[in-house]
Amino acid sequence: MTGAAPSKLVSMRQAVDEHVPSGSTVLMGAELEQMIPFSAGHEIVRQGRRDLTLVGPISDILFDQMIGAGCVSGLMAAWVGNASSGVGYCFRRAVEHAIPNALETLDYTNFTMAMALHAAALGVPFLPTYAALGSDLPKNNGNLREFTSPVNEDRLIAVCALHPDVAIVPVQRADAFGNSHLWGNLGVAIDGARAARKVVVVAEEIVSPEVIASDPNRTLIPGFLVAAVVHEPWGAHPSPVQGYYGRDHAFFAEYHEQSRKKEDFERWLESWVLKVPSRADYLKQLGDARIADLGVREHAFTAPADFGF
Amino acid sequence: MVAAAAREIRDGELVFVGMRLPMIAFALAKRTHAPRATGLFENGIIREEPASTLLYTMGDPPNLFKATYCGDMISVMSLLQQGRVHVGFLGAAEVDRFGNLNTTWGRRNGQTVRLPGSGGACDIACLAQRTVVILAHDPQRLVARVGHITSPGNGNGGLWRRAQGLPARSGPSAIITTMGVLRFAEDGEAYLASIHPGIRVEEVLGSTGWTLRVSDNLAETPEPSEVEFGVIREIDPNHFWTKT
Numbered sequence: 001m002t003g004a005a006p007s008k009l010v011s012m013r014q015a016v017d018e019h020v021p022s023g024s025t026v027l028m029g030a031e032l033e034q035m036i037p038f039s040a041g042h043e044i045v046r047q048g049r050r051d052l053t054l055v056g057p058i059s060d061i062l063f064d065q066m067i068g069a070g071c072v073s074g075l076m077a078a079w080v081g082n083a084s085s086g087v088g089y090c091f092r093r094a095v096e097h098a099i100p101n102a103l104e105t106l107d108y109t110n111f112t113m114a115m116a117l118h119a120a121a122l123g124v125p126f127l128p129t130y131a132a133l134g135s136d137l138p139k140n141n142g143n144l145r146e147f148t149s150p151v152n153e154d155r156l157i158a159v160c161a162l163h164p165d166v167a168i169v170p171v172q173r174a175d176a177f178g179n180s181h182l183w184g185n186l187g188v189a190i191d192g193a194r195a196a197r198k199v200v201v202v203a204e205e206i207v208s209p210e211v212i213a214s215d216p217n218r219t220l221i222p223g224f225l226v227a228a229v230v231h232e233p234w235g236a237h238p239s240p241v242q243g244y245y246g247r248d249h250a251f252f253a254e255y256h257e258q259s260r261k262k263e264d265f266e267r268w269l270e271s272w273v274l275k276v277p278s279r280a281d282y283l284k285q286l287g288d289a290r291i292a293d294l295g296v297r298e299h300a301f302t303a304p305a306d307f308g309f
Numbered sequence: 310m311v312a313a314a315a316r317e318i319r320d321g322e323l324v325f326v327g328m329r330l331p332m333i334a335f336a337l338a339k340r341t342h343a344p345r346a347t348g349l350f351e352n353g354i355i356r357e358e359p360a361s362t363l364l365y366t367m368g369d370p371p372n373l374f375k376a377t378y379c380g381d382m383i384s385v386m387s388l389l390q391q392g393r394v395h396v397g398f399l400g401a402a403e404v405d406r407f408g409n410l411n412t413t414w415g416r417r418n419g420q421t422v423r424l425p426g427s428g429g430a431c432d433i434a435c436l437a438q439r440t441v442v443i444l445a446h447d448p449q450r451l452v453a454r455v456g457h458i459t460s461p462g463n464g465n466g467g468l469w470r471r472a473q474g475l476p477a478r479s480g481p482s483a484i485i486t487t488m489g490v491l492r493f494a495e496d497g498e499a500y501l502a503s504i505h506p507g508i509r510v511e512e513v514l515g516s517t518g519w520t521l522r523v524s525d526n527l528a529e530t531p532e533p534s535e536v537e538f539g540v541i542r543e544i545d546p547n548h549f550w551t552k553t
Contacts, residue, residue: 032352032382033368057382058428060366081425083328084365088425095423107413110351110429111386118383130390131432134461134473136413155474184373185352186381242373249365300374 007176008229012279015200015228016043019166022050025074027117027164027196029059030189033083034242035170035182036062037202039235039279045069046274055164057113057188060239061255064088068265069273070100076143076162078110084249085256090265099262106141112159114188116143119161120195128156167196169221170236172243173211174203178226181207181218184242190220198227202235204244215305232279237286237294245294310443311337311541311551312533313485313505314398317441321345322395323388325433329550330443331398332364333541340540349394351429353380363545386429389436392478397437399430403455404442406519407469407497408462408481410434411455427459434460435475439482446486446516453519463497470497488513490530494522503528
């Protein structure tokens, strides 16, 4: 018998207060276009964090919002914009005009970002790749360094290991100790959780340890890596969570229009983030009809896998 | 453009699909001449069957539903680095005469504009056996020399790719535009290989930011067949991606 482990369940407010101080390097959007931790990002904005360095391959509009809110001074990413509508206007204003502040940007490719986190997850200082050879990215990103292979004459890029201070990872379900089931496209979530010094899990559902242990192949983040578990239904809206809700395409299109001008973005931020104290209030504002429209229309459960012996 | 892109996919190939028009091209190829092609998505999805509804992003729930495989990014992108992926599709703000792509720094009205960046485009351009670029034909976008190489094509021509250390069996294969299809000569420079119905060669040359070479055997791009056209309309009934 092991002693009863302490529950790691906290509110989003507590998780951000305790684990995301100003100046942190924060991995978000690890699962790419699905399961982006919007509710965590919005709480970070409300708590007035500054000088964050955001890490993520493609973060859709979350990074744009946090940049516009003035939380961010550094960025390590492969793509920053609005996946279904185009450019990110706050990102552009920051890079082109230092509005609301200057931004130090290190451009990666998706694969080199994945390798940077994989190197950290493996506990090695770098990993080699042929990707990005011949591109201008290594000229402006010191974490991509050309070298000659020690085992043949090939030229390669050494991708330096990247250790975020904290990874914020949405999952479908977790137990109170942080053992997490997630499914769908995983992006860089597994390596990201191992690469980070701390992990905050944001779960649609909290389940018993028995549910987790019933399907151990689906436990992609073991609880001992996790510092905090936040139970936050609809925490990823407007991005989708497979089996829970769909992508709110209209929200992305609306944000695109409402962030085109700085003044409009400030109004957007006020009405969807600053004036909304919690995710529950956000959902009230979103409205029952819109929520119902995004819900799962037809469930599609997997075939059971037999772990018996 | 979508029909021409679909024809770049051969049956049985592994295809890095990407976003927007290529998603429709892949579905079209599957429904017509390439039923055994397999679609790979950099977020970690592998599909034998295209999604049943229009996708706005590759992470939309219909793209996960009935996928063949869902895993992490490295497990799919490593297939590129192994040389297994036959063809990858890319969009771009700018492409130049040697097929180099820029999606990082744009130019609009004389001002420098920050664009979203590489995503997986640079990886695909470096590692796929063939890269196909899709973009609107405009002299601001087909330029003599890109301002920034986000994703390498043939560099400045000749043996440039090999000198950079890029894999031997990789590189740009076609640029599909709203006016025609450009392919690449032995020296690495693009030439006009095929022109879309109703477009004149002079229009293409006038809309290209360098003196574009024209093939001695210039072909006319076949019109989309009724079947192809029907499939495109079925996949994108509200013209979200196929606006033209």
